[in-house]
Amino acid sequence: MSRHVxxxxxxxPPGGRKVVEAAGKRIVVFNLDGEFFALLDRCPHQGSQLSxxxxxxLTQSDxxxxxxxxxxxxxxxxxWHQWEFDIRxxxxxxxxxxxxxxxxxxxxxxxxxxxxxxxxxxxxxxRVEEAYVVVEA
Amino acid sequence: MNLVRPIxxxxxxAAATLGLVDVDIHPRVRDLSEFRPFVSDADWHRLTTYxxxxxxxxxxxxxxxxxxxxxxxxxxWPPGGGPPASDLPFLQEQLLDRYGLDVGxxxxxxPSGQGDVNDGLSIALTSAVNDWQxxxxxxxxxxxxxxxxxxxxxxxxxxAEIRKRAGDPRxxxxxxxxxxxxxxxxxxxxxxxxxxAEVGLPVGIHAFGYSGHAMxxxxxxxxxVEEVQEHATSAQAQVASMVxxxxxxxxxxxxxxxxxxxxxxxxxxxWRLDGAWKRLRxxxxxxxxxxxxxxxxxxxxxxxxIEEPERPEHLLDAMEWIGWDRILFASDYPHxxxxxxxxxxxxxxxxxxxxxxxxGNANRIYRFR
Numbered sequence: 001m002s003r004h005v006x007x008x009x010x011x012x013p014p015g016g017r018k019v020v021e022a023a024g025k026r027i028v029v030f031n032l033d034g035e036f037f038a039l040l041d042r043c044p045h046q047g048s049q050l051s052x053x054x055x056x057x058l059t060q061s062d063x064x065x066x067x068x069x070x071x072x073x074x075x076x077x078x079x080w081h082q083w084e085f086d087i088r089x090x091x092x093x094x095x096x097x098x099x100x101x102x103x104x105x106x107x108x109x110x111x112x113x114x115x116x117x118x119x120x121x122x123x124x125x126x127r128v129e130e131a132y133v134v135v136e137a
Numbered sequence: 138m139n140l141v142r143p144i145x146x147x148x149x150x151a152a153a154t155l156g157l158v159d160v161d162i163h164p165r166v167r168d169l170s171e172f173r174p175f176v177s178d179a180d181w182h183r184l185t186t187y188x189x190x191x192x193x194x195x196x197x198x199x200x201x202x203x204x205x206x207x208x209x210x211x212x213x214w215p216p217g218g219g220p221p222a223s224d225l226p227f228l229q230e231q232l233l234d235r236y237g238l239d240v241g242x243x244x245x246x247x248p249s250g251q252g253d254v255n256d257g258l259s260i261a262l263t264s265a266v267n268d269w270q271x272x273x274x275x276x277x278x279x280x281x282x283x284x285x286x287x288x289x290x291x292x293x294x295x296x297a298e299i300r301k302r303a304g305d306p307r308x309x310x311x312x313x314x315x316x317x318x319x320x321x322x323x324x325x326x327x328x329x330x331x332x333x334a335e336v337g338l339p340v341g342i343h344a345f346g347y348s349g350h351a352m353x354x355x356x357x358x359x360x361x362v363e364e365v366q367e368h369a370t371s372a373q374a375q376v377a378s379m380v381x382x383x384x385x386x387x388x389x390x391x392x393x394x395x396x397x398x399x400x401x402x403x404x405x406x407x408w409r410l411d412g413a414w415k416r417l418r419x420x421x422x423x424x425x426x427x428x429x430x431x432x433x434x435x436x437x438x439x440x441x442x443i444e445e446p447e448r449p450e451h452l453l454d455a456m457e458w459i460g461w462d463r464i465l466f467a468s469d470y471p472h473x474x475x476x477x478x479x480x481x482x483x484x485x486x487x488x489x490x491x492x493x494x495x496x497g498n499a500n501r502i503y504r505f506r
Binding site: 019020021026045046047048049052053054079080081082 | 141204205210211212473474475476477479480481
């Protein structure tokens with residue numbers, strides 16, 4: 001596993017996403033309120049691209065007629081069969097034991113750190129002070 | 138800069154050695170004006186002034202939410218605009234070419250005029266839909282076949298439309314919906330079967346439609362989850378009616394394909410019908426053979442959405458009972474519950490049986506080869 005610079009932070013605003021390629025894999029990077037998470041862009045059910053799905057939250061109910069909504073925008077819903085995956089963990093919410101998207105570690109590193117790495121030629125433009133999004137894949 | 142390469146060609150499933158046939162594709166008009174060349178001035182006036190009214194009360198839109206806009210995959214909206222499956226080049230790219238389909242069967246849903254409360258408009262619009270299939274799809278893409286959309290609540294008018302289209306080999310079946318005003322075995326629908334048998338086309342019965350009745354026999358359900366599973370019960374009512382009323386006794390050459398209705402219910406329906414028939418056959422003397430025998434001779438089913446029991450052998454048992462030669466692959470493109478051909482037919486099904494499901498069976502019943 002190696003580190004790949006995939007975008008400046010500013011390119012993926014909170015609530016935003018970007019499809020990137022690293023180590024030959026299609027990966028979708030999400031920004032949840034400043035925290036970055038990356039998922040393989042392939043639904044484990046039938047292979048659709050999760051990056052085309054809408055974001056949703058968690059609706060829970062203890063009994064009919066009472067609903068609690070939380071974690072708005074922290075789940076991605078597959079554009080085909082509506083499977084929902086927790087962006088933080090890759091776990092599907094309906095059946096977390098069986099269906100799981102492969103999560104990739106994603107984080108933010110300062111641009112100045114990245115200049116030294118092997119990725120700089122293409123991925124770090126002039127804005128050296130900017131923070132860049134990095135995925136490990 | 139991070140560049141994302143397009144996904145490489147998906148290709149045909151390896152097990153589709155007898156060809157890949159998709160028996161459930163739903164083309165849609167970009168907007169109603171695409172029908173204009175095929176309807177009279179009077180019908181166009183009627184359509185644009187008074188509109189289409191399904192038999193489910195005078196409400197606009199669907200009675201239940203559809204999981205996604207227009208019940209479609211979110212990636213199926215053509216980049217050039219228009220609703221999903223309204224654009225031939227995009228359908229070719231996303232479905233026909235991507236999976237290597239040999240044949241795709243068009244099953245136009247609304248707006249199609251089927252089951253409309255206005256019988257005259259239903260007759261005019263369904264015929265326009267057939268002209269539209271030819272002009273917008275079949276003329277340009279030989280891999281596609283059409284379905285003869287008929288105003289099924291008017292038996293004689295539907296029969297006339299079937300006979301009008303029968304000489305065109307690009308149409309491969311007669312198209313009905315599963316929710317009708319009366320059970321489909323009733324004699325008011327027999328002109329449809331007479332015409333279909335006469336011209337040698339199967340009758341496809343696709344889930345949905347609006348009958349004017351509540352969607353369950355005990356009233357209106359609350360949720361879309363309930364609506365989608367209800368197809369199994371309306372399909373059972375239709376198959377039972379056609380078998381018990383003697384449709385297949387009267388028209389022995391007739392075949393029906395239950396599309397998007399599931400099939401796990403087939404064995405239990407047949408067992409219950411057989412049990413009742415053995416005891417009560419004096420009530421239906423025209424029914425000279427066991428219902429199960431008739432079903433396994435005249436009824437075909439499609440795969441999507443396939444039942445997914447926890448134990449694979451339960452699915453295999455149901456398919457075995459129905460007959461490996463009677464199950465047809467369907468994708469339901471472009472709807473949200475689309476089945477990817479490479480993933481939809483479980484690999485625990487033996488390979489030669491998967492080949493039959495992918496293409497062999499459809500080629501035989503629709504005479505594609």
